[in-house]
Amino acid sequence: MKVLVAVKRVIDYNVKVRVKPDNTGVDLANVKMAMNPFCEIAVEEAVRLKEKGVASEIVVVSIGPKACQEQIRTALALGADRGIHIETDEEVQSLEAAKLLKSVVEKEEPKLVILGKQSIDSDNNQTGQMLAALTGMGQGTFASEVVVEGDKVNVTREVDGGLMTVALNLPAVVTTDLRLNEPRYASLPNIMKAKKKPLDNMSPADLGVELAPRLSTLKVEAPASRQAGVKVADVAELVDKLKNEAKVI
Amino acid sequence: MSILVIAEHDNSELKQATLNVLAAAKAIGGDIDVLVAGENCGAVGEAAAKAEGVNKVMVADNAVYGHFLGENLGELVAEVGKNYSHILAAAGTVGKDFMPRVAALLDVAQVSDIMRVESEDTFVRPIYAGNAIATVKSTDSIKVVTVRPTAFDPVAGEGGSAAVEQLDVVKDAGLSQFVNEELAKSDRPDLASAGIVVSGGRGMQNGENFKMLEQVADLMGAAVGASRAAVDAGFVPNDMQVGQTGKIVAPQLYIAVGISGAIQHLAGMSDSKVIVAINKDEEAPIFQVADYGLVADLFEAVPQLEEELKKVL
Numbered sequence: 161m162k163v164l165v166a167v168k169r170v171i172d173y174n175v176k177v178r179v180k181p182d183n184t185g186v187d188l189a190n191v192k193m194a195m196n197p198f199c200e201i202a203v204e205e206a207v208r209l210k211e212k213g214v215a216s217e218i219v220v221v222s223i224g225p226k227a228c229q230e231q232i233r234t235a236l237a238l239g240a241d242r243g244i245h246i247e248t249d250e251e252v253q254s255l256e257a258a259k260l261l262k263s264v265v266e267k268e269e270p271k272l273v274i275l276g277k278q279s280i281d282s283d284n285n286q287t288g289q290m291l292a293a294l295t296g297m298g299q300g301t302f303a304s305e306v307v308v309e310g311d312k313v314n315v316t317r318e319v320d321g322g323l324m325t326v327a328l329n330l331p332a333v334v335t336t337d338l339r340l341n342e343p344r345y346a347s348l349p350n351i352m353k354a355k356k357k358p359l360d361n362m363s364p365a366d367l368g369v370e371l372a373p374r375l376s377t378l379k380v381e382a383p384a385s386r387q388a389g390v391k392v393a394d395v396a397e398l399v400d401k402l403k404n405e406a407k408v409i
Numbered sequence: 410m411s412i413l414v415i416a417e418h419d420n421s422e423l424k425q426a427t428l429n430v431l432a433a434a435k436a437i438g439g440d441i442d443v444l445v446a447g448e449n450c451g452a453v454g455e456a457a458a459k460a461e462g463v464n465k466v467m468v469a470d471n472a473v474y475g476h477f478l479g480e481n482l483g484e485l486v487a488e489v490g491k492n493y494s495h496i497l498a499a500a501g502t503v504g505k506d507f508m509p510r511v512a513a514l515l516d517v518a519q520v521s522d523i524m525r526v527e528s529e530d531t532f533v534r535p536i537y538a539g540n541a542i543a544t545v546k547s548t549d550s551i552k553v554v555t556v557r558p559t560a561f562d563p564v565a566g567e568g569g570s571a572a573v574e575q576l577d578v579v580k581d582a583g584l585s586q587f588v589n590e591e592l593a594k595s596d597r598p599d600l601a602s603a604g605i606v607v608s609g610g611r612g613m614q615n616g617e618n619f620k621m622l623e624q625v626a627d628l629m630g631a632a633v634g635a636s637r638a639a640v641d642a643g644f645v646p647n648d649m650q651v652g653q654t655g656k657i658v659a660p661q662l663y664i665a666v667g668i669s670g671a672i673q674h675l676a677g678m679s680d681s682k683v684i685v686a687i688n689k690d691e692e693a694p695i696f697q698v699a700d701y702g703l704v705a706d707l708f709e710a711v712p713q714l715e716e717e718l719k720k721v722l
Contacts, residue, residue, distance in 0.1 A: 171537070176540075176672075177537040177538075177540040177541055179541050186536075186537060186541050253518060254509070254518070254519065255512065255513065255516075255517070255518050255519075258513060280537070280538060281536065281537060282536055283521065283522065283535065283536050283537070283538065283653070284519070284521045285505050285509070285521055285522075286509035286512070286519050286521060287509075288509075289479065289483075289505075289506065289507075289508075289509035289510050289513070290509045290510070290512065290513035290519075291513075292479075292480075292510065293483055293509070293510035293511075293513035293514050294513050296584070297584065298480050298582070298584030298585040299479055299480065299506070299510075299585075300585075301479065301502075301505070301506045302502060302505075302506075304647070314588060317502070318502070318647050318648065319502040319503075319590070319648075320501050320502045320503070320599075320601065320648065320656075321592045321593055321599070321648055322590060322591050322592035322593045322646075322648055323590060323591045323592075323648075324476070324587070324589075324590040324591075325587075325588040325589050325590065326476075326478065326585050326586065326587060326588060327585065327586045327588050328584060328585045329583075329584055329585070332584075337647070338637075338640075338641075338647065338654055339640075339647050373518075374517065374518035374547060374548050374549050375518050375520065375545050375546065375547055375548070376545065376546050376548070377543050377544070377545050378531065378544040378545065378546055379543070379544045380536070380541050380542070380543045380544075381541070381542050381544075382540075382541065382542070383535070383539055383540065383541070383542050383679075386679055386684075386697075386698040388696060388697045388698065388699065388702075389684075389699055389700035389701055389702065390700070390701060390702070391691075391696075391701075391702045391703070391704060392701050392702065392703050394703070394705075394713075395703065395705075395710055395713040395714050395717050396713075396717055398685065398701055398703050398714070398717075399714065399717040399718060399720075399721060401701055402662065402683070402685070402701070403721055406662070406683045406700065406701075408605070408661050408662040408682065408683050409605070409629060409662065409718070409721070409722065
């Protein structure tokens with residue numbers, strides 16, 4: 161069974177984000193970039209499916225500027241078989257990303273598409289669900305367990321209040337949550353080998369998708385900062401303040 | 410303008426988050442209809458009809474909606490919502506699941522997790538785990554929007570008398586089936602809507618020690634939460650996680666115990682009205698956002714807190 165994994169290049173999660181002084185966005189100049197953490201989990205899950213003999217081929221796809229190839233190479237080093245880079249320097253919003261991925265799905269016909277539940281830059285949590293809707297597939301969002309059985313996949317989902325398991329007809333879309341797995345690190349020999357794995361390059365136009373963003377960002381600001389309050393000496397003082405000053409108990 | 414709000418519920422009760430979403434709808438302005446989709450959910454429809462500012466309630470009561478499967482809800486809401494200017498739902502795990510499907514089926518963008526309404530087409534939302542706040546404008550004819558419930562004060566849940574009509578629209582996408590669910594059974598309030606939240610971090614050392622927090626929480630009628638560090642360490646389940654990758658809370662009182670205050674945790678709780686931090690490391694970043702900080706060993710402070718609370722409550 162073929163598995164398609166979509167990965168996104170984002171600001172490294174350890175980097176402190178700074179808003180540009182002109183409020184047009186976040187400063188990405190000379191900032192360390194990396195694979196979105198939820199996408200790393202998606203790659204890892206695909207690799208584990210291959211190790212179990214469930215997946216036969218893992219295709220990894222990324223959308224964005226030339227530099228995205230670094231993240232595709234990372235996924236190849238982790239165990240993906242080949243890469244597809246949809247190259248564009250334009251802003252790509254969730255709906256367009258879903259349309260681009262739909263074209264790839266139609267070409268590649270994977271049985272399972274795995275994506276991160278959200279990217280840590282735009283925090284939208286949309287692309288997987290949109291792709292599933294556009295391709296008429298079922299979706300197992302916020303997955304903490306993925307079990308392929310015959311022509312179905314059982315996905316255990318992290319939902320408000322606990323866990324919920326759904327059975328989806330294949331092909332299906334899965335989006336990953338944090339506890340699905342713990343991604344491995346790429347070994348040096350695998351990083352070297354990844355350089356020789358095939359990587360196709362194409363444009364949105366090659367896939368017949370016109371980029372037409374529907375949302376415009378008017379401004380980006382730093383969040384209102386909270387002032388530090390007072391230190392209390394002991395628990396008795398704390399409870400007194402909560403009762404008589406803040407009046408919250 | 411006409412706004413369709415999708416009710417959040419568990420087939421028996423209307424969740425408070427719906428009242429928060431109705432507040433966001435009110436801020437946009439226009440006629441507000443509510444769609445209740447579920448199974449044997451008539452009582453939820455009645456409850457929604459009593460909420461402030463609701464024009465009409467539609468109830469789609471069918472087994473295919475019983476477990477809120479995104480594939481079926483997506484088709485239903487896209488069908489019912491296509492004649493509205495706005496479709497709103499709470500940004501909980503149900504809304505996050507089906508709303509992007511609605512947007513894709515209608516070929517429009519979705520605006521996720523809004524914190525404020527600027528105008529009918531312009532909304533404010535957090536990006537980069539709340540480290541930046543974006544103002545975005547939608548050019549689509551139908552605005553599909555998920556709402557961060559804690560960012561809006563709820564409308565009144567009583568006093569309204571909207572008409573309730575049954576909706577005979579059955580959409581079974583046939584793509585997914587419910588298998589089972591394991592919901593944490595607890596008499597404590599729901600984390601996302603609790604007035605008081607007591608959370609523990611890595612400093613709790615193990616899951617067993619969370620019992621201390623539970624005892625304090627029960628005295629105050631509070632919910633119990635955790636930081637991602639505590640969840641990653643396996644102390645407690647993920648549904649207790651407060652933070653950008655977990656639940657966003659904004660209670661009247663948030664007590665952070667043994668939590669250092671990583672950015673991703675602060676993103677989930679810094680809108681709380683009063684924040685208390687108990688940590689033995691006085692340099693912990695949590696103290697920079699806390700209204701009341703207590704530098705102490707939590708294993709001494711928490712039992713003392715329980716005793717002091719017993720005196721005053």
